[in-house]
Amino acid sequence: MTSKPRVLWIEDSARFELRNLVGPLFFSGKYDFNLAEDVTTAVHFLRANQYDALIVDVRLPPGIDNTWRKLYQQTGFDKVHAQLGLKLLHWLLARDATINPEPPPDWVKPHKIGVFTVESKQEIQQHLDELGIAVFNQKSAGLPDTVLLDLIDELLAKAIAQR
Amino acid sequence: MDAKPIAAELVQGFNFLDMPIGVYVVAPDGQLIACNRLVREMFHLSLDGPLQANVASFYVHPQHREQLLAKVRDADERGTQPAKEIIPLRVDGKEIFVEDYCKPLRDPATNQVIGYIGCLVDVTTEEQAAQRAVEAQHKMDVLTADIGKVWHASTSTFVMARQTLDGVIDAMAPNPFGERADVTPEEIDDVLVKQATRLASVIERFLQTTDTAQRLKALPEARWQLYENSVGLLREIRERVPIAELRLPTLRKTAYEANRLCRDARAHHLPRELTRDVQQAASELERLTILFDAIATQMAIVQMELPFATLREYITAEVRTQETRERLVVKPLIEDSIKRLGDFARSSNVEIHWRERDVYAEVEGNKRDITRVLSNLLHNAIKYTWRRERTRASWVEIHTTVDTQNVCIQFENWGVPIAREEIEQGLIFQLGYRGKWSTDRGRLGTGIGLTDADHVARDHGGEIRVESKPAAPALHPQDEAHYYQQPFITRVTLCLPLVGNPQRGKP
Numbered sequence: 192m193t194s195k196p197r198v199l200w201i202e203d204s205a206r207f208e209l210r211n212l213v214g215p216l217f218f219s220g221k222y223d224f225n226l227a228e229d230v231t232t233a234v235h236f237l238r239a240n241q242y243d244a245l246i247v248d249v250r251l252p253p254g255i256d257n258t259w260r261k262l263y264q265q266t267g268f269d270k271v272h273a274q275l276g277l278k279l280l281h282w283l284l285a286r287d288a289t290i291n292p293e294p295p296p297d298w299v300k301p302h303k304i305g306v307f308t309v310e311s312k313q314e315i316q317q318h319l320d321e322l323g324i325a326v327f328n329q330k331s332a333g334l335p336d337t338v339l340l341d342l343i344d345e346l347l348a349k350a351i352a353q354r
Numbered sequence: 355m356d357a358k359p360i361a362a363e364l365v366q367g368f369n370f371l372d373m374p375i376g377v378y379v380v381a382p383d384g385q386l387i388a389c390n391r392l393v394r395e396m397f398h399l400s401l402d403g404p405l406q407a408n409v410a411s412f413y414v415h416p417q418h419r420e421q422l423l424a425k426v427r428d429a430d431e432r433g434t435q436p437a438k439e440i441i442p443l444r445v446d447g448k449e450i451f452v453e454d455y456c457k458p459l460r461d462p463a464t465n466q467v468i469g470y471i472g473c474l475v476d477v478t479t480e481e482q483a484a485q486r487a488v489e490a491q492h493k494m495d496v497l498t499a500d501i502g503k504v505w506h507a508s509t510s511t512f513v514m515a516r517q518t519l520d521g522v523i524d525a526m527a528p529n530p531f532g533e534r535a536d537v538t539p540e541e542i543d544d545v546l547v548k549q550a551t552r553l554a555s556v557i558e559r560f561l562q563t564t565d566t567a568q569r570l571k572a573l574p575e576a577r578w579q580l581y582e583n584s585v586g587l588l589r590e591i592r593e594r595v596p597i598a599e600l601r602l603p604t605l606r607k608t609a610y611e612a613n614r615l616c617r618d619a620r621a622h623h624l625p626r627e628l629t630r631d632v633q634q635a636a637s638e639l640e641r642l643t644i645l646f647d648a649i650a651t652q653m654a655i656v657q658m659e660l661p662f663a664t665l666r667e668y669i670t671a672e673v674r675t676q677e678t679r680e681r682l683v684v685k686p687l688i689e690d691s692i693k694r695l696g697d698f699a700r701s702s703n704v705e706i707h708w709r710e711r712d713v714y715a716e717v718e719g720n721k722r723d724i725t726r727v728l729s730n731l732l733h734n735a736i737k738y739t740w741r742r743e744r745t746r747a748s749w750v751e752i753h754t755t756v757d758t759q760n761v762c763i764q765f766e767n768w769g770v771p772i773a774r775e776e777i778e779q780g781l782i783f784q785l786g787y788r789g790k791w792s793t794d795r796g797r798l799g800t801g802i803g804l805t806d807a808d809h810v811a812r813d814h815g816g817e818i819r820v821e822s823k824p825a826a827p828a829l830h831p832q833d834e835a836h837y838y839q840q841p842f843i844t845r846v847t848l849c850l851p852l853v854g855n856p857q858r859g860k861p
Contacts, residue, residue, distance in 0.1 A: 206599035217594065217595060217607070219583070
């Protein structure tokens, strides 16, 4: 039996207003799925496993790790301004040691990453370009329940096409 | 007589040139006769040359000068203090504001007004700041009125959502837990998992009984693959979806899809009885997920109804028309509050105990304000109550006492502490302040309830008293780290003066 692609969704609203998005994902039976609700947990998962797709939110809480907590505190305990999701991506892809001096896992590549956030594409375009991330979707009211599944499908289809 | 000699005498006899405020003498037409350095600076005149300026020319509105002089003469005739006016002037195109204390200068021989003598203070900075404050206040009033309207619409939406959920809950009946309000998330999860397992068994039987060729006539292979996937998901739902909050939407989606497969299939190719079993089991699972979701959402709405309403009233308080005060019997006010909080108490599984019900004392006040305060205090008491005994629901107590001056309504609960310094420093009454220990277990709040209660109590000549102490003081002494982890008995009391008490209505 071939193993399923592994997906990590880094999102703090998954069990709240976005909870309807996981039903189609599980029902599809296509992916092994993990959820990280803060940056500390995400880093823990990223070090423990290799994923085929990462879906990352921009506004994330830091979790218990002091490095990320400090970054969060420096912006006044505010998810909106801290944008820890972007900082996490800069650390993972640009290996920015000013964000976290620990080296990030080597296997994370831009084509494995999709950004799913309330920010518009225009707002974070510069970051996406710098990091080479092509898959993006903006959260908004009225999105279908399959939006997360579609985003993962799109990401993996592009990754396969790139190979 | 000319005013000049008097002015000259003033200058010689009393050295006002270096006084820290502007001093001047003018002729009746406003021509400057004498002034000190500050006035020269104020009007951008040469500091040591002859005076060739007329103060009337600096007035932004010439009628201000006429009005000022009329008031000055009037005050002088009545022997009262010189009038003080704030006057806008324009000097070299720039607007300044001065405070002018002015009185007529009379000829000692004839008592005729031969000019005016006065002091000027430049208050431009203060006046501009005051104007900015007025503008800001105006903007704030407009904004709060707008926020109030939006908030009003939001609370209406809440009411509509609640009514809709009532309909959904009725339509999705019966509830396996009946009228029980103390159902735990684990119990709900158990019911869902049981039904999920049942659906998995039915689907499995269906797949085992029907042959592949038959099935493919009814639906394409990819759809059957989903069906097969769902068996594993339904059987191992706790392992596959370890986060409890995500299980319910996942099961709802799975049940919905299982139902849809049956609907989409060309039924005459499938065994009718087995298809019906799958549909029934899937419908039941879908029904339960919708029912539990609707109940949970409704409870969340019920919890937020009063804070929303209070916030709305607080925002719109300044723009509401002043409502008249009336004599109010306390008993129906308490009853009204208990009624308003009935749903919230039930959904929180908290009973309201009120023993001294015969409170016929009367207060004078605004019915809406007092009812809101009582409701807020009761809401807090319910919200911050912990369960005391395994075998019975939690409770809050209402005590009412009446003495010769006041009636006091006390709300007592057992649970979340209020820290001593929060009471002593009055922090709990600060707008937007939320108690240190008040946010445990995800309790939401606005930090407005007690501020509002304090305002209303004072406005009615009364007060709010708060005390919070450990239920069992010996358990954890105050210097221990666990001091505030133990249950506290918190009493919040609204005291209002009785009708006939002279304190009544004192701010």
